[in-house]
Structures are given as C-alpha cells and as structure tokens.
Amino acid sequence: MPPGQSRPQRVYFFSTCLIDVMAPQAGMDAIALLRGAGVEVDFPQAQSCCGQPAYTSGYTDEARRVALAQLELFPEPWPIVVPSGSCAGMMVHHWPRLFADDAALAARAQAVAQRVVEFSAFARDVLGLAEVAPADVAATAAPLSLKVALHTSCSARREMGTHEPSQALLCALPGVEIVEQARVAECCGFGGTFSARHPAISGAMVHDKLNSIRDCGAYVLVSADCGCLLNLHHAAEKRRATGERLPRCVHLASFVRERLGAADAAQQVTD
Known part of the structure; x- marks a missing residue:
C-alpha cells in the first residue's frame, strides 16, 4: 500500500491450494483477522493453484495454463491477500514472465501482480497488527x-x-x-x-x-x-x-x- 493510502474496504483472498485442501483453518484464521479489522473479504470460488509446482518442475506450458485460469478471478482493483510468501512470490515475480510472449496477457499478469500482497505484510503494514x-x-x-x-x-x-x-x-x-x-x-x-x-x-x-x-x-x-x-x-x-x-x-x-x-x-x- 502506498504511504498515506487509506485501508481498503475490500480485498480478494487467494487461499493457495495447500491451505484449501490440507490446512483450511489457517485460511479461516487469516480471513477472521481481515474481517476483524473491518475489511470485507471476497473469496473467488474458482481459485485453485498458483502454478508453482509445475513451474519449478520445468513444466512451463502447464504452469501457464494454471496461472491463466487465475487471472480471470480478480476483476476489481482490490488488493489480493495471499497467506503464503511462496505462492505470493510466484504470482508477483513469475506470472508476468510466464506470459512475456503475449503482450496483452503479460499486461494483465503484471496488473494482477502489482495488487498481490503476502498476508503478514498486509497484516503489519495495512491492518497495523504489529x-x-x-x-x-x-x-x-x-x-x-x-x-x-x-x-x-x-x-x-x-x-x-x-x-x-x-x-x-x-x-x-x-x-x-x-x-x-x-x-x-x-x-x-x-x-x-x-x-x-x-x-x-x-x-x-x-x-x-x-x-x-x-x-x-x-x-x-x-x-x-x-x-x-x-x-x-x-x-x-x-x-x-x-x-x-x-x-x-x-x-x-x-x-x-x-x-x-x-x-x-x-x-x-x-x-
């Protein structure tokens, strides 16, 4: 968040596939902290994986298909809170690279990447929980x-x-x-x-x-x-x-x- 910008009224929550499947209460606890601070949370139901497992294994085409499915999920200009620095890193640094050969998709990926914020950074810098x-x-x-x-x-x-x-x-x-x-x-x-x-x-x-x-x-x-x-x-x-x-x-x-x-x-x- 830029200095001086007010706290957003609403955010997207990208839970990650690991939290969704294996540790859902961790995601619910993160959402509870967001809501407790007065921030409304939108959870896109079609979300799945950020594509990192395929990407780091060398399956770039497969990772691109997974990432492309996620790009459609965040149409509003709200922050995208991710309770995982690893997945947030994939979205911020590697999604734009996945689409570097397609100017339109690269621009969309970059626009999404600029709104991604890892949970602990959002909790400290925006919610003030530190x-x-x-x-x-x-x-x-x-x-x-x-x-x-x-x-x-x-x-x-x-x-x-x-x-x-x-x-x-x-x-x-x-x-x-x-x-x-x-x-x-x-x-x-x-x-x-x-x-x-x-x-x-x-x-x-x-x-x-x-x-x-x-x-x-x-x-x-x-x-x-x-x-x-x-x-x-x-x-x-x-x-x-x-x-x-x-x-x-x-x-x-x-x-x-x-x-x-x-x-x-x-x-x-x-x-």
Missing part, C-alpha cells in the same frame, strides 16, 4: 509466556522479504519470546516437488531443521507458509511417536489469533 497495544488484547488471551521460533520459506524470504513483517507481528504479541534456530535461513527440505523427487535429501534436511528448532528451546514453530509447516509438522509427528519433545507447528495467522484470545484458532497447521 502495533497491538496490551490494552487491545482480549482478557481471555493466554498469559503464558511462550518461546516461539519463526520459519520463513525460501521463496518468501528471498523473493518477498516476508520474514521481517512476520517477525514484527510476533514481537507485538503478548507473552511471546522469539528464539532463533541455528541456520535460520536454511530450507526445511520441502521445496514443493523437490521433496518427492529427492526424498532422502529432503528427509535429512527436515530433520536437521527440526533439530535446530528443538535445540533453541522453542515451544511453538510459526510460519506463514503451509508447505513448510506441513513438512515440519508431519516429520515432527513421527519423532513424537518415539517420545521426543518437539514444538507444535502453526500458521502465523492462527497463532496471532490464538494470542489475541480467539478460542477457535487452530493450534496446529492440520487443525
């Missing part, structure tokens, strides 16, 4: 102090820089102590189709990431990217079955609602 005063926090908010680690997906960190607004949101929450794991910028091993093509390497990476998160003393692992969260959550579940203590994994929007006193906020990414 400036929550203690008096604004509901009386039901849990007073328990928690050590929280933040993980940001590779695309979100390097393409969108959304580790910064995510951290700002966490810093504003009551009773939150942010702890940083070793090699914080390293990949969790998911990488979309990378984890399916190279499962042994991916598995080693996710367990290395879990080890560093465990060793920093985090009780909760928060991320704004459900691909990473699902990867880390399910790997942690297998290790918990052997008696190991590991933090729960939850989407940033859900954790913000939880700390602000929402009893129905997701406690983990799979809720």
Whole structure:
C-alpha cells in the first residue's frame, strides 16, 4: 500500500491450494483477522493453484495454463491477500514472465501482480497488527509466556522479504519470546516437488531443521507458509511417536489469533 493510502474496504483472498485442501483453518484464521479489522473479504470460488509446482518442475506450458485460469478471478482493483510468501512470490515475480510472449496477457499478469500482497505484510503494514497495544488484547488471551521460533520459506524470504513483517507481528504479541534456530535461513527440505523427487535429501534436511528448532528451546514453530509447516509438522509427528519433545507447528495467522484470545484458532497447521 502506498504511504498515506487509506485501508481498503475490500480485498480478494487467494487461499493457495495447500491451505484449501490440507490446512483450511489457517485460511479461516487469516480471513477472521481481515474481517476483524473491518475489511470485507471476497473469496473467488474458482481459485485453485498458483502454478508453482509445475513451474519449478520445468513444466512451463502447464504452469501457464494454471496461472491463466487465475487471472480471470480478480476483476476489481482490490488488493489480493495471499497467506503464503511462496505462492505470493510466484504470482508477483513469475506470472508476468510466464506470459512475456503475449503482450496483452503479460499486461494483465503484471496488473494482477502489482495488487498481490503476502498476508503478514498486509497484516503489519495495512491492518497495523504489529502495533497491538496490551490494552487491545482480549482478557481471555493466554498469559503464558511462550518461546516461539519463526520459519520463513525460501521463496518468501528471498523473493518477498516476508520474514521481517512476520517477525514484527510476533514481537507485538503478548507473552511471546522469539528464539532463533541455528541456520535460520536454511530450507526445511520441502521445496514443493523437490521433496518427492529427492526424498532422502529432503528427509535429512527436515530433520536437521527440526533439530535446530528443538535445540533453541522453542515451544511453538510459526510460519506463514503451509508447505513448510506441513513438512515440519508431519516429520515432527513421527519423532513424537518415539517420545521426543518437539514444538507444535502453526500458521502465523492462527497463532496471532490464538494470542489475541480467539478460542477457535487452530493450534496446529492440520487443525
């Protein structure tokens, strides 16, 4: 949002296919925060995938078809809020490239890309949720102090820089102590189709990431990217079955609602 521009009355919400299929409550928590701030939310029912899995696997034509189906969904000049820095990065940086050979489609893709904003950036910069005063926090908010680690997906960190607004949101929450794991910028091993093509390497990476998160003393692992969260959550579940203590994994929007006193906020990414 340009400096000085008023808060929009309405936004589009592009949920991502992972949230839609595997972590719907994370999407509902993000929508609840938007609505709670007085912003109306339009959810295009025909939305599906941003095309990133095909694109990063080298299937450019297939990715272009998927992206083209999404371009029709945002006819009004409203911001498009995306609760995933990875998918937002695809829409902002790679959709215009997909249509570079077609001037008309490239212009449409660029126009859409300019309205895409990742959720944590929108929550910080437009909703002002990084400036929550203690008096604004509901009386039901849990007073328990928690050590929280933040993980940001590779695309979100390097393409969108959304580790910064995510951290700002966490810093504003009551009773939150942010702890940083070793090699914080390293990949969790998911990488979309990378984890399916190279499962042994991916598995080693996710367990290395879990080890560093465990060793920093985090009780909760928060991320704004459900691909990473699902990867880390399910790997942690297998290790918990052997008696190991590991933090729960939850989407940033859900954790913000939880700390602000929402009893129905997701406690983990799979809720």
